[in-house]
Amino acid sequence: xxxxxxxxxxxxxxxxxxxxxxxxxxxxxxxxxxxxxxxxxxxxxxxxxxxxxxxxxxxxxxxxxxxxxxxxxxxxxxxxxxxxxxxxxxxxxxxxxxxxxxxxxxxxxxxxxxxxxxxxxxxxxxxxxxxxxxxxxxxxxxxxxxxxxxxxxxxxxxxxxxxxxxxxxxxxxx
Amino acid sequence: xxxxxxxxxxxxxxxxxxxxxxxxxxxxxxxxxxxxxxxxxxxxxxxxxxxxxxxxxxxxxxxxxxxxxxxxxxxxxxxxxxxxxxxxxxxxxxxxxxxxxxxxxxxxxxxxxxxxxxxxxxxxxxxxxxxxxxxxxxxxxxxxxxxxxxxxxxxxxxxxxxxxxxxxxxxxxxxxxxxxxxxxxxxxxxxxxxxxxxxxxxxxxxxxxxxxxxxxxxxxxxxxxxxxxxxxxxxxxxxxxxxxxxxxxxxxxxxxxxxxxxxxxxxxxxxxxxxxxxxxxxxxxxxxxxxxxxxxxxxxxxxxxxxxxxxxxxxxxxxxxx
Numbered sequence: 001x002x003x004x005x006x007x008x009x010x011x012x013x014x015x016x017x018x019x020x021x022x023x024x025x026x027x028x029x030x031x032x033x034x035x036x037x038x039x040x041x042x043x044x045x046x047x048x049x050x051x052x053x054x055x056x057x058x059x060x061x062x063x064x065x066x067x068x069x070x071x072x073x074x075x076x077x078x079x080x081x082x083x084x085x086x087x088x089x090x091x092x093x094x095x096x097x098x099x100x101x102x103x104x105x106x107x108x109x110x111x112x113x114x115x116x117x118x119x120x121x122x123x124x125x126x127x128x129x130x131x132x133x134x135x136x137x138x139x140x141x142x143x144x145x146x147x148x149x150x151x152x153x154x155x156x157x158x159x160x161x162x163x164x165x166x167x168x169x170x171x172x173x174x
Numbered sequence: 175x176x177x178x179x180x181x182x183x184x185x186x187x188x189x190x191x192x193x194x195x196x197x198x199x200x201x202x203x204x205x206x207x208x209x210x211x212x213x214x215x216x217x218x219x220x221x222x223x224x225x226x227x228x229x230x231x232x233x234x235x236x237x238x239x240x241x242x243x244x245x246x247x248x249x250x251x252x253x254x255x256x257x258x259x260x261x262x263x264x265x266x267x268x269x270x271x272x273x274x275x276x277x278x279x280x281x282x283x284x285x286x287x288x289x290x291x292x293x294x295x296x297x298x299x300x301x302x303x304x305x306x307x308x309x310x311x312x313x314x315x316x317x318x319x320x321x322x323x324x325x326x327x328x329x330x331x332x333x334x335x336x337x338x339x340x341x342x343x344x345x346x347x348x349x350x351x352x353x354x355x356x357x358x359x360x361x362x363x364x365x366x367x368x369x370x371x372x373x374x375x376x377x378x379x380x381x382x383x384x385x386x387x388x389x390x391x392x393x394x395x396x397x398x399x400x401x402x403x404x405x406x407x408x409x410x411x412x413x414x415x416x417x418x419x420x421x422x423x424x425x426x427x428x429x430x431x432x433x434x435x436x437x438x439x440x441x442x443x444x445x446x447x448x449x450x451x452x453x454x455x456x457x458x459x460x461x462x463x464x465x466x467x468x469x470x471x472x473x474x475x476x477x478x479x480x481x482x483x484x485x486x487x488x489x490x491x492x493x494x495x496x
Contacts, residue, residue: 043491043493056411095363095367095371096367098363099367
């Protein structure tokens with residue numbers, strides 16, 4: 001059960017405004033705020049102060065694991081467990097096994113990346129609450145949850161308005 | 175992004191004409207190079223004589239003219255439109271170039287495939303590999319991105335494209351370079367594995383030649399220096415953004431492209447011995463020199479960035495996410 005949290009959301013109509021707003025909110029010391037946009041905005045990670053994700057490392061390690069597992073699996077099945085002479089080729093014929101090794105590398109790397117992504121985003125936990133359906137088509141928002149450090153509804157409303165928000169609303173808890 | 179790269183690749187039409195001239199030079203020693211052009215050889219080898227409908231001197235030359243001529247024409251129109259746009263600022267020229275570029279992709283991929291079959295695969299007329307054209311294409315593409323990366327690093331270090339061609343664009347080109355490194359390995363391995371697995375004499379001949387008389391080392395060298403090292407060296411993000419590192423990898427790829435073509439061509443001659451000397455270096459250096467001459471005269475004459483392209487603003491703010 002996730003705790004019910006509400007907050008303040010400022011809705012913006014321009015990409016440039018939301019970038020400036022995200023930077024400003026971050027500089028004010030908020031940590032849990034979210035910038036919501038219908039499409040990836042260039043420079044947003046930097047404006048929000050999001051550091052690099054660890055998913056590529058997971059992918060790399062899982063890929064290495066899948067590669068070694070594939071090599072071990074093909075060796076074990078065709079040399080140890082059930083040796084069969086195929087066309088007079090050596091039992092351990094690496095070229096024939098490369099596709100299997102490759103596929104297992106990709107399979108492990110890809111599935112682990114998705115798993116790491118789900119874990120990283122804390123899915124299926126849904127955060128923040130629904131703010132405005134237009135955020136999926138043409139509007140942008142900055143959302144600050146009320147449990148963030150230094151949260152002050154009146155001050156935030158004022159600042160978001162100053163930053164050019166077309167609308168500032170208190171988002172109900174869900 | 176595309177706009178910026180379009181200009182850096184603009185001067186290649188000279189090179190296509192050179193390809194054609196180089197092809198014409200081949201005609202001088204035609205019978206020594208291409209055994210299928212020798213009537214006596216054909217009389218002794220009925221299997222190769224059966225291919226004469228495609229492999230004969232006049233249609234070879236005709237294809238050479240059509241391919242190189244087509245490439246030059248496409249380049250002429252695409253680049254001509256871009257230069258015209260620099261002066262007039264007509265946005266329609268961009269739309270025209272989109273159509274032309276799609277046509278060029280179709281024409282080039284087909285013609286380059288046949289071009290490599292004509293020039294390289296037919297050196298060994300009894301041997302065939304249906305993936306050969308793609309093999310050459312993938313190597314060419316990988317090397318293209320290496321050249322592009324080197325050019326971008328050079329232009330940026332000279333401060334000639336400040337604000338237009340950024341580290342973000344460079345990062346994308348290097349990503350492509352890595353992508354096509356994998357693509358080359360994929361195609362090269364596909365060609366090798368099927369021939370190795372089926373083990374049919376007329377196909378394995380190609381790899382047997384390249385596993386004897388010192389060629390085995392070069393074959394493995396291709397695997398290691400053209401795929402494994404560039405692949406690992408281009409994995410981390412920070413390394414893709416390090417100019418010195420990318421320059422080194424791009425040079426490695428270009429050298430391996432040379433070795434690859436050498437590896438495809440040379441074992442067919444000189445009794446399979448590995449020979450390398452002044453001629454091999456000199457001819458390569460000559461073509462590189464003419465290419466760079468064409469490139470720099472072009473860059474001096476025309477704007478490096480298509481400033482009046484309607485999409486230029488979009489490309490400038492390009493940013494690679496983490």
